[in-house]
Amino acid sequence: MEQLGNSAPLPTISYPMSAPFSWIRPEPHGIHIVPSDCWVDPSRAVERALVTHGHADHARGGHGSTMATPETLAIMKLRYNTDQGAQPVHYGETITLPGNVRATYIPAGHVLGSAQILLEHAGERVVITGDYKRRPDPTCAPFEVTPCDIFITEATFGLPLFTHPPIEEEMARLLARLSSHPDSCVLVGAYALGKAQRVIAELRRAGHHQPIYLHGAMEKMCRLYEDFGVELGPLRLVSDHSKEEMRGHIVISPPSALNDRWSRRLPDPITAMASGWMRVRQRARQRNVELPLIISDHADWAELTRTIEEVNPQESWITHGREEALLRWCQLHQRRARALALVGYEDEDD
Amino acid sequence: MERFAALLDALVYTSSRNTKLALIGEYLRETPDPDRGWALAALTDGLDFKAVKASTIRNLMTERVDPLLWSLSRDFVGDTAETASLLWPDPPGETPPAPTVSETVALLQGMTRATVQHDLPALLDRLDVSGRYALIKLATGAMRIGISARLGKVAFAQSFGVSVDDVEEYWHGIAPPYTELFDWAAHGKAPPDTENMPLFRPFMLAHPLEDGTVDLSDYVAEWKWDGIRVQLVHAGGETRLYSRSGDDITATFPEMAEALTIPAVLDGELLVQGGHQGGKEGGAASFNALQQRLGRKNVSKKMLSELPAFVRLYDALGLEGEDLRALPWERRRERLEAFLPRLPATRFDLSQIVEARDFAHLAQIREGTRADAIEGLMLKRRDSPYVAGRKTGLWYKWKRDPLLIDCVLMYAQRGSGKRSSFYSDYTFGCWDGDPDKGAELLPVGKAYSGFTDAELKWLDKYVRQHTVNRFGPVRETDKSLTFEVAFDSVHASKRHKSGLAMRFPRIHRIRKDKPPHEADRIATLRAMVRD
Numbered sequence: 001m002e003q004l005g006n007s008a009p010l011p012t013i014s015y016p017m018s019a020p021f022s023w024i025r026p027e028p029h030g031i032h033i034v035p036s037d038c039w040v041d042p043s044r045a046v047e048r049a050l051v052t053h054g055h056a057d058h059a060r061g062g063h064g065s066t067m068a069t070p071e072t073l074a075i076m077k078l079r080y081n082t083d084q085g086a087q088p089v090h091y092g093e094t095i096t097l098p099g100n101v102r103a104t105y106i107p108a109g110h111v112l113g114s115a116q117i118l119l120e121h122a123g124e125r126v127v128i129t130g131d132y133k134r135r136p137d138p139t140c141a142p143f144e145v146t147p148c149d150i151f152i153t154e155a156t157f158g159l160p161l162f163t164h165p166p167i168e169e170e171m172a173r174l175l176a177r178l179s180s181h182p183d184s185c186v187l188v189g190a191y192a193l194g195k196a197q198r199v200i201a202e203l204r205r206a207g208h209h210q211p212i213y214l215h216g217a218m219e220k221m222c223r224l225y226e227d228f229g230v231e232l233g234p235l236r237l238v239s240d241h242s243k244e245e246m247r248g249h250i251v252i253s254p255p256s257a258l259n260d261r262w263s264r265r266l267p268d269p270i271t272a273m274a275s276g277w278m279r280v281r282q283r284a285r286q287r288n289v290e291l292p293l294i295i296s297d298h299a300d301w302a303e304l305t306r307t308i309e310e311v312n313p314q315e316s317w318i319t320h321g322r323e324e325a326l327l328r329w330c331q332l333h334q335r336r337a338r339a340l341a342l343v344g345y346e347d348e349d350d
Numbered sequence: 351m352e353r354f355a356a357l358l359d360a361l362v363y364t365s366s367r368n369t370k371l372a373l374i375g376e377y378l379r380e381t382p383d384p385d386r387g388w389a390l391a392a393l394t395d396g397l398d399f400k401a402v403k404a405s406t407i408r409n410l411m412t413e414r415v416d417p418l419l420w421s422l423s424r425d426f427v428g429d430t431a432e433t434a435s436l437l438w439p440d441p442p443g444e445t446p447p448a449p450t451v452s453e454t455v456a457l458l459q460g461m462t463r464a465t466v467q468h469d470l471p472a473l474l475d476r477l478d479v480s481g482r483y484a485l486i487k488l489a490t491g492a493m494r495i496g497i498s499a500r501l502g503k504v505a506f507a508q509s510f511g512v513s514v515d516d517v518e519e520y521w522h523g524i525a526p527p528y529t530e531l532f533d534w535a536a537h538g539k540a541p542p543d544t545e546n547m548p549l550f551r552p553f554m555l556a557h558p559l560e561d562g563t564v565d566l567s568d569y570v571a572e573w574k575w576d577g578i579r580v581q582l583v584h585a586g587g588e589t590r591l592y593s594r595s596g597d598d599i600t601a602t603f604p605e606m607a608e609a610l611t612i613p614a615v616l617d618g619e620l621l622v623q624g625g626h627q628g629g630k631e632g633g634a635a636s637f638n639a640l641q642q643r644l645g646r647k648n649v650s651k652k653m654l655s656e657l658p659a660f661v662r663l664y665d666a667l668g669l670e671g672e673d674l675r676a677l678p679w680e681r682r683r684e685r686l687e688a689f690l691p692r693l694p695a696t697r698f699d700l701s702q703i704v705e706a707r708d709f710a711h712l713a714q715i716r717e718g719t720r721a722d723a724i725e726g727l728m729l730k731r732r733d734s735p736y737v738a739g740r741k742t743g744l745w746y747k748w749k750r751d752p753l754l755i756d757c758v759l760m761y762a763q764r765g766s767g768k769r770s771s772f773y774s775d776y777t778f779g780c781w782d783g784d785p786d787k788g789a790e791l792l793p794v795g796k797a798y799s800g801f802t803d804a805e806l807k808w809l810d811k812y813v814r815q816h817t818v819n820r821f822g823p824v825r826e827t828d829k830s831l832t833f834e835v836a837f838d839s840v841h842a843s844k845r846h847k848s849g850l851a852m853r854f855p856r857i858h859r860i861r862k863d864k865p866p867h868e869a870d871r872i873a874t875l876r877a878m879v880r881d
């Protein structure tokens with residue numbers, strides 16, 4: 001149990017506190033927990049931040065104190081080179097914030113260390129999902145359905161056209177392309193935090209035990225995953241090896257390096273990309289992707305809507321993504337919902 | 351159908367021209383008749399099925415998916431066929447076997463407005479996502495997957511080792527599934543007989559003259575008139591007028607069809623009679639005048655008398671049964687000049703040769719083209735044969751420099767095709783007075799091009815972050831960004847509130863440094879009108 005000192009200054013509040021849920025306010029720069037003057041995933045530096053997971057648009061640097069899982073704090077330290085103000089909160093642990101607000105961190109199944117945050121105050125329960133998915137992922141703890149009054153959900157893939165196929169199918173396509181082109185390599189663009197490690201772990205699960213070659217920008221994050229007990233098998237750095245050695249192998253790079261000069265050092269690369277956006281042909285074409293792999297760390301449409309049904313909140317608040325469609329779905333299913341206009345979140349999983 | 355669907359997917363996911371040619375070639379060699387002919391038609395000219403339109407697909411979908419969810423999805427994907435293929439509910443139970451391409455075509459041809467509501471869903475239920483995509487693309491006749499008709503013909507020619515010029519020649523005389531074409535190319539039979547048909551011949555095109563110069567002893571200069579390039583063909587007692595893309599526009603300009611009664615294939619600029627381009631002697635009205643006649647199926651007597659068309663001749667590809675295309679330009683020109691008196695003078699004249707002492711003098715003349723409202727100059731090698739397409743070193747177009755004006759971004763809309771899901775179509779405006787004294791912005795134009803991919807990404811993000819209003823697919827921005835817009839000319843127009851319409855506007859530069867109140871006023875733009 002982690003407790004914040006009562007010495008923290010109480011915020012000045014200019015609106016009545018008696019209305020239901022007035023203690024939780026969506027503001028353009030994040031979700032404000034008013035009695036505690038804490039912010040969830042704020043997009044600018046604040047005194048006290050609760051951070052759901054390590055992706056840059058959720059985990060900004062420079063906060064006075066940051067309450068997050070140990071994994072997320074380690075990821076933030078890797079990125080910002082400091083762990084000043086880090087306050088670890090483990091999965092299942094509840095902390096008490098000023099103003100008598102209780103916060104519990106619950107696995108979100110998105111990336112290593114990702115958490116939903118359950119906030120409780122005056123008998124009211126609010127869950128903030130951050131980013132999440134419902135599919136099994138060997139690199140992180142699975143999402144847990146948590147009943148609540150207000151469910152604050154993401155909507156990155158909030159359109160009915162988004163269906164992520166079983167990851168086994170995508171791995172099979174990747175390995176088939178690799179074995180039919182033994183003189184090439186398959187270059188897979190994958191987000192450096194989460195996606196890359198999941199693709200590697202899934203390849204291992206599919207029986208691929210060859211060395212996997214990494215772009216330099218991937219190395220540290222993979223090591224971090226391994227330090228937290230995620231096994232990734234033999235990994236090598238592209239920069240340490242010759243073109244010849246990489247023929248017939250898989251190379252993983254950040255999406256930004258796919259069409260970059262960097263890829264010229266690879267032997268006849270076939271360009272692949274692991275992203276939920278690959279469901280749409282034009283998105284693949286925009287990036288000159290030859291082998292689109294539909295793999296996402298976010299919930300697809302069926303998961304988003306099923307989760308709302310399972311959590312069964314009084315009201316859903318939709319943070320970022322394609323909020324209009326999810327809002328419409330809620331309306332069609334007689335569920336109360338509103339879209340929040342938060343700034344600073346990007347379509348990750350790019 | 352699976353093989354065709356796989357071909358489409360493979361074509362979508364490759365950007366290499368050679369790979370595309372190889373993929374199409376392989377398909378054409380390995381697929382039996384008439385499947386391959388239908389597929390080739392779908393890839394090139396497109397097929398037309400009376401009962402199936404884009405609206406048919408939309409209607410089928412909105413019966414199965416909430417209309418708002420459909421339109422949000424369609425807006426995101428930017429392609430009706432693809433959206434429908436993704437949203438179509440998989441049928442319960444075992445899927446019946448997928449149809450072949452020929453079977454699909456036969457079924458589509460058999461559908462009527464009354465039966466399509468039932469028959470098309472039954473067909474969609476026999477296919478997976480890729481198959482549905484291929485089916486809808488085939489059925490609605492608009493592939494838009496980055497395969498030009500030309501590429502399809504080149505692939506055909508390469509695949510069977512025949513000349514692409516021959517393919518182009520025979521192509522327009524026969525209909526899908528092109529069985530005679532395959533018999534000739536794949537089985538060595540006699541080529542289709544096209545002698546007495548008023549067929550379209552592919553145009554010879556010009557490269558832009560970037561920075562170089564040419565030697566005027568080798569090249570001749572002509573004005574680049576501002577109309578539309580056309581080919582007028584008379585053969586077998588019939589006359590046809592074709593646009594640059596080979597579309598038959600004879601019905602839109604009946605006076606031109608009547609004017610040619612001698613077998614010939616003529617290349618020229620279609621214009622409306624007037625005194626705008628090149629002054630009184632120029633004899634041609636502005637492009638605006640011509641535009642009022644384009645795209646009409648029925649032409650009124652009034653139109654014919656108020657906006658009479660004529661063709662300013664550039665070249666002759668054939669005269670009285672003789673093919674002139676292999677001759678040097680100078681010989682063809684002589685033949686054309688000798689032929690001209692046999693044509694009605696109200697409907698034809700000859701594109702003038704621009705005389706210049708040397709290249710520097712020619713550059714001076716080009717400077718003056720703006721005052722004459724002419725687009726620029728054409729430079730043609732005196733010994734060039736008439737060859738299809740753009741051949742380096744033979745013909746150049748040398749347009750005058752564009753006009754520039756600073757405008758403010760007002761609205762943005764998602765693009766289509768490769769740019770779908772990006773806000774890539776921009777409406778911009780100029781001030782109707784002094785912006786510091788409460789003047790307003792009025793839209794003056796729309797641009798879809800001129801920016802790099804990196805700039806597009808930046809603009810897309812900018813639009814999302816500066817949206818103040820949404821109207822369906824359109825976002826209104828907070829009018830905080832200045833564009834330097836390049837355009838060829840500006841004309842008076844009743845269609846726009848500003849009373850002005852630009853030709854070929856494109857984003858020249860994004861002026862992040864320039865505050866919007868310093869953008870130009872309507873009056874500045876109006877002063878550039880040369881109507």
Ligand SMILES: [Zn+2]
Nearest residue numbers: 053055131348
């Ligand atoms: Zn995330």
Ligand SMILES: [Zn+2]
Nearest residue numbers: 058131345348
């Ligand atoms: Zn996110």
